[in-house]
Amino acid sequence: MKKIMIIMLALITMLTISACTNDPTDRITIDFWHMAPIGSEAFTPTKQLINAFNESQDTYFVKGTGFSFWDYWDKIAVAISSRTAPDIGLSTLDDVPARASSGVLYNISELIAADPDGIEIDQLYQNQLDFATYQNNLYALPFTATTRVLYYNLDMFQAAGLTEADVPHTWSELKTVAKKLDVVSNGVIQQLGFDPSYGNATYHGWLWQAGLDFFDAELNPTLNTQKHIDILYWIKDFNSEFTRNQLVAFGDANTMLGINPFASERVAMMVETDGLYEIIKNANADFNFGVSYIPIPDEDGIRVNWGSGFSIEMYDNGKNETDQKQGAWEFLKYLMSYNIQLSLAEANGWIMAHKGAMTKFAEDDPILQRMLEEVAYAKDKVYVPYAPSWHGNDWQSYYTAALSGAKTVEMALQDARNNYLQKRDNYNATR
Numbered sequence: 001m002k003k004i005m006i007i008m009l010a011l012i013t014m015l016t017i018s019a020c021t022n023d024p025t026d027r028i029t030i031d032f033w034h035m036a037p038i039g040s041e042a043f044t045p046t047k048q049l050i051n052a053f054n055e056s057q058d059t060y061f062v063k064g065t066g067f068s069f070w071d072y073w074d075k076i077a078v079a080i081s082s083r084t085a086p087d088i089g090l091s092t093l094d095d096v097p098a099r100a101s102s103g104v105l106y107n108i109s110e111l112i113a114a115d116p117d118g119i120e121i122d123q124l125y126q127n128q129l130d131f132a133t134y135q136n137n138l139y140a141l142p143f144t145a146t147t148r149v150l151y152y153n154l155d156m157f158q159a160a161g162l163t164e165a166d167v168p169h170t171w172s173e174l175k176t177v178a179k180k181l182d183v184v185s186n187g188v189i190q191q192l193g194f195d196p197s198y199g200n201a202t203y204h205g206w207l208w209q210a211g212l213d214f215f216d217a218e219l220n221p222t223l224n225t226q227k228h229i230d231i232l233y234w235i236k237d238f239n240s241e242f243t244r245n246q247l248v249a250f251g252d253a254n255t256m257l258g259i260n261p262f263a264s265e266r267v268a269m270m271v272e273t274d275g276l277y278e279i280i281k282n283a284n285a286d287f288n289f290g291v292s293y294i295p296i297p298d299e300d301g302i303r304v305n306w307g308s309g310f311s312i313e314m315y316d317n318g319k320n321e322t323d324q325k326q327g328a329w330e331f332l333k334y335l336m337s338y339n340i341q342l343s344l345a346e347a348n349g350w351i352m353a354h355k356g357a358m359t360k361f362a363e364d365d366p367i368l369q370r371m372l373e374e375v376a377y378a379k380d381k382v383y384v385p386y387a388p389s390w391h392g393n394d395w396q397s398y399y400t401a402a403l404s405g406a407k408t409v410e411m412a413l414q415d416a417r418n419n420y421l422q423k424r425d426n427y428n429a430t431r
Contacts, residue, residue, distance in 0.1 A: 024054075024061035030327040031086035033076060036348070037066035045347035053334050060327035080104050085315035087328040093131045093142055093311040094380040095388060100134035106314040109137040111329050118333045123355045131380045132311055140311035141336060142353040147374045148200050148273050148305040150295065154288040156181055156191065156268040167292050174269075174295040175238065181268040182239075189242060189250045194269040196235040198251060198261065200306070201271035201294075203399060204381065204391055206231050208304045209296045214391070214420070219384050221420035223413045232402055232409045244404050262289075274371050278349035291370050293377065307378030309353070312336070351375065386427030387420055394419065 032050065036042035043066060050064045065086070067075050072090070079085040080099065091099070099105050112119055119141065121129070128142035152167055160180045168174040178193030192198075196206065207213055210231060216222055239247055251261060261267040263280050265287055271294055280289070294305055312335060314328045334340055341354035345361045351371065352358060362368035384390050395416060402412035 024063075027059055027061040028323045028327050030060050030062045030088065030324060030331055032062050032064045032331065033072070033079075033086040033089035034064060034066050035069050035072050035090065037068050040066070040068075042348045045343065049340060049343055049347070053331060056334075057330075060330060062327075062331050080315065083317040083319075085317055087321075087324045088312065088314050088331055090143060090310045091140070091313050093128060093140070093307075093309045095383045096132045096140045096311055096313070097134040098383055098385065098388070099313070100137075100139035103318075104316055105139040106316050106325060106328075107137050108132075108139060108141060108314070112138070115329070115333075118329070119336055120338070120354070120356075123338075123357075124353050125355065125375060125378075127376075127379060128307065128309060128353060140313040141332070142309055143312040143335075144310040145351045145353050145358070145375045145378070146273055146275075146307055146309045147351065147371055147378045148205070148271055149291040149293065149371055149374050150269060151262050151272055151276060151289055151291055152269045153262070153265060153267075154290060156265070160268075164290060167290070168269075168295045169292070170295050170298045170301065171234070172298050178238075178269065189246055190266075192239070192247075192250060192261075192267050194238070194267070195247060195251075196238050196271075197247075197403060198267060199270040199272045199276075202306060202391065203232065203235065203395070205271075205294070205304075205306050206235065208306075208379065209294070209302050211300065211302055213382070214395075215382060215384060219382070219386075219424075221417045221424070223417040223420075228413055229409055232413065236403050236409060274351050274368075275349070277367060277371070281349075289367075291367055293374055303377050305374055305378050307375070307380045309378075309380065386424045390420065394423070 034046060036046035046066065047064065050062050054061055076085065076089055076091060083104070085104065096105070112121070124142055125145060128145065129138065132138050132140040132142060150167075154164060157163060157166065162177065162180060166177055168177045174194060181191065181193030182189070183191035195201075204214055207228065210227060212222070212225070212227055212231070214221060214223060222228065250266070260270075260272070260276060260279060262270040262272060263276065263283065263285060277291075293303055296303055312332060314325065314332060316325075335344075336354065338354060338357045341352040341357035342361055344350065345352045345358065351368075352361075358372055362372055381391050387394055398407070398412045398416040398419075401407040402409050407415065
């Protein structure tokens with residue numbers, strides 16, 4: 001009996017020692033916010049990656065907190081403004097300078113200078129690094145490399161007597177091919193070849209292809225040139241044989257059901273992000289499709305698409321938490337490494353920022369390889385301090401009014417420009 005008690009005490013002692021060794025309270029806690037909440041497909045693999053880091057050393061313990069995509073942005077915005085942000089988290093790449101200028105981000109360039117082998121900078125796209133730069137220093141790193149491409153349904157092409165050789169590369173070719181793919185029955189659209197306002201096609205994206213933008217180099221609003229007017233008319237009149245109500249009803253019939261019009265095989269061609277590819281794969285769709293670069297203007301067209309990637313950032317809450325800062329840096333290096341970037345791509349289906357890891361990820365996937373080619377042509381929208389939502393809420397009502405005919409194109413653009421001018425004046429008056 002005494003022998004049994006001794007053995008049991010020995011086992012309890014060993015378990016206690018083991019528990020203490022792995023006890024997170026013995027380590028410096030690092031808060032990490034991500035977009036893989038409990039219940040999502042990415043939750044388990046994300047948690048496994050965090051656990052692997054925690055098990056790799058005894059100094060830091062990363063506590064991961066996942067939010068849904070839509071909840072995340074409200075949470076992180078409130079946390080940053082109240083100086084209760086996590087030690088490390090995700091945000092949007094295009095507005096890194098806004099956070100850097102307000103002093104809520106740690107200077108990544110300083111950390112790289114002190115630890116030059118920590119990050120493989122040469123494996124990150126320069127066009128993305130530029131957006132993470134403020135006053136010649138990096139204040140974040142690109143985390144994902146979203147791109148937009150033209151998806152095309154090869155089965156619909158074949159039914160219309162077209163082949164992959166007919167995939168359009170210019171605006172005129174796009175219009176010609178699209179009209180061959182329209183299917184109408186008793187005045188009702190059954191299949192649409194293409195619409196420049198569907199999916200992730202945007203007015204500013206079409207402007208970029210013509211060397212234009214909403215703002216000039218000094219961030220003064222433009223929108224008042226004849227080219228701006230012509231391009232908005234091109235979008236509005238692309239399917240002029242249909243009423244706007246027909247086009248909206250056709251698109252909404254899919255949207256209300258949460259079904260992408262291309263994935264549901266109702267639109268033959270559509271501009272969309274790489275995320276649609278993951279949706280199609282997960283749905284086990286059995287139609288044949290491909291991707292190409294977005295068609296460009298016939299004269300002096302520029303091959304470009306909207307990147308809108310995520311950044312990974314280290315937050316400074318003004319509490320002089322040097323231990324947390326170092327721990328966040330160690331975890332950031334881990335997240336940006338080849339193997340972890342590859343694992344994150346497999347977990348989320350995202351195109352990650354690490355070029356080498358993504359080359360490996362796409363080696364047996366021709367469609368993904370095509371998308372990776374377009375990442376090099378991606379750019380993000382410019383950050384405008386006086387109108388940070390210039391491309392969204394600030395613009396949408398004018399865009400809708402122009403497309404629906406509630407306003408002429410000229411009036412919609414002039415009214416939008418006046419709105420940006422007023423926002424600029426109001427902003428400057430408070431500075």
